[in-house]
Amino acid sequence: MDKPETVLDLLQAGAPGAPAIGGERRDSLDNEGLRALCGRTAASLAGCGIGRGGRVAIVLPNGPETAAAFVALAGCATTAPLNPAYRAEEFRFYLSDLRADALIVERDMESPARGIAAELSVPVIELAPDAAGPAGAFTLTGPQRETTADTSAPGPDDIALILHTSGTTSRPKIVPLTQRNICTSARNIAQTLALTPADRCLNVMPLFHIHGLIGAVLASLAAGASVWCAPGFNALRFFAWMAEAAPTWYSAVPTMHQTVLSRAGRNRAAIDSADLRFIRSSSSSLPPQVMAALEETFGCPVIESYGMTEAAHQMASNPLPPAARKPGTVGVAAGPEIAVLDGANRPVHAGSIGEVCIRGANVTPGY
Numbered sequence: 001m002d003k004p005e006t007v008l009d010l011l012q013a014g015a016p017g018a019p020a021i022g023g024e025r026r027d028s029l030d031n032e033g034l035r036a037l038c039g040r041t042a043a044s045l046a047g048c049g050i051g052r053g054g055r056v057a058i059v060l061p062n063g064p065e066t067a068a069a070f071v072a073l074a075g076c077a078t079t080a081p082l083n084p085a086y087r088a089e090e091f092r093f094y095l096s097d098l099r100a101d102a103l104i105v106e107r108d109m110e111s112p113a114r115g116i117a118a119e120l121s122v123p124v125i126e127l128a129p130d131a132a133g134p135a136g137a138f139t140l141t142g143p144q145r146e147t148t149a150d151t152s153a154p155g156p157d158d159i160a161l162i163l164h165t166s167g168t169t170s171r172p173k174i175v176p177l178t179q180r181n182i183c184t185s186a187r188n189i190a191q192t193l194a195l196t197p198a199d200r201c202l203n204v205m206p207l208f209h210i211h212g213l214i215g216a217v218l219a220s221l222a223a224g225a226s227v228w229c230a231p232g233f234n235a236l237r238f239f240a241w242m243a244e245a246a247p248t249w250y251s252a253v254p255t256m257h258q259t260v261l262s263r264a265g266r267n268r269a270a271i272d273s274a275d276l277r278f279i280r281s282s283s284s285s286l287p288p289q290v291m292a293a294l295e296e297t298f299g300c301p302v303i304e305s306y307g308m309t310e311a312a313h314q315m316a317s318n319p320l321p322p323a324a325r326k327p328g329t330v331g332v333a334a335g336p337e338i339a340v341l342d343g344a345n346r347p348v349h350a351g352s353i354g355e356v357c358i359r360g361a362n363v364t365p366g367y
Helices: 007-013 031-047 064-074 088-098 112-119 179-192 210-222 235-245 254-262 264-273 288-298
Strands: 019-022 055-059 078-081 102-106 124-129 138-141 159-164 174-178 200-203 226-229 249-252 278-281 302-308 313-317 337-341 355-359
Touching (some): 007 064, 007 179, 007 210, 019 031, 031 064, 031 138, 055 064, 064 078, 064 102, 064 124, 064 138, 064 159, 064 226, 088 112, 088 159, 102 112, 112 124, 174 179, 179 210, 179 313, 200 210, 200 235, 210 226, 210 249, 210 313, 226 235, 235 254, 235 264, 249 254, 254 264, 254 288, 278 288, 288 302
Parallel strands (some): 055 102, 078 159, 102 124, 200 226, 249 278, 278 302
Antiparallel strands (some): 124 138, 302 313, 337 355
16 A cells, blocks of 8 residues: 555555564564554443543553554554643643543553543543553553444544644644654654664654654554654663664654763763764754764764654655755655745745744644
């Protein structure tokens, strides 16, 4: 399928026995196993009365199960990952604002989200990692309902993922992203980075943020490649993860890159044995001197990209060599159309100030 527009179609890119999702000291979940997990997840949710269009919040620690849950839930319902570090009042706001039909939490995980869900009469479904199975494998257990769920597969215009804006300048707003939005963005990123089934991403980004969800997980799967999910970012363990995962690339924010560089001198052996094809940076501006230090340390190009939640992540990116990269810039349009417009939505001349506007199949239909 050339241009899959739903998550379930996108997952067909991976060869059946090839790895899809990996994690610490575990065998990888292969593509056939991931597709089967999607089917079991849909059946489990249907037993809880939730199907196509149902809004399911997830509060899970970073790792392969969270990546697999995101993909499986987006394949049959609408998923809304939340930061597990939120306080009770934050969970109250987000669960209320989402009008969540259910909350998924890890079995035995203490979280104020449980109490808030009970207060709001939101059913809690527990996710149990399969300790004897491959990384990412899990089962769901929740209250059974007699309500008949819509078990038909979501279409391109169904909402797959809901995230909120940061709320820096105003009340956080809901950003609904359709199946088409997230699949288009994943394909755009895979194309920008020339990902192939031979690639493996080391993900250290939080999986309640668009960068990790689309830029690392879904972009990899769109190319039939794999993603190895660390339990968050930890500079003390980063180089051990790199040695275990044997990635061809990783993506992070500038502060993470700077922390990695601060420990590089003590981990020269891990760096020398690494075989990175490139390093990606996004979510905030990467200082040119940090880019230069990363390239000198790891011996590979650094690709700086520009994205936002409303665009399902990537909007622009510096290209891979041999094309020209310009440190300190966001690069060129990498998926959607980009223009700088004035107040009347007219393109401005070079050197003039205007508003950056985007248009494309990866852009949210609206708040």
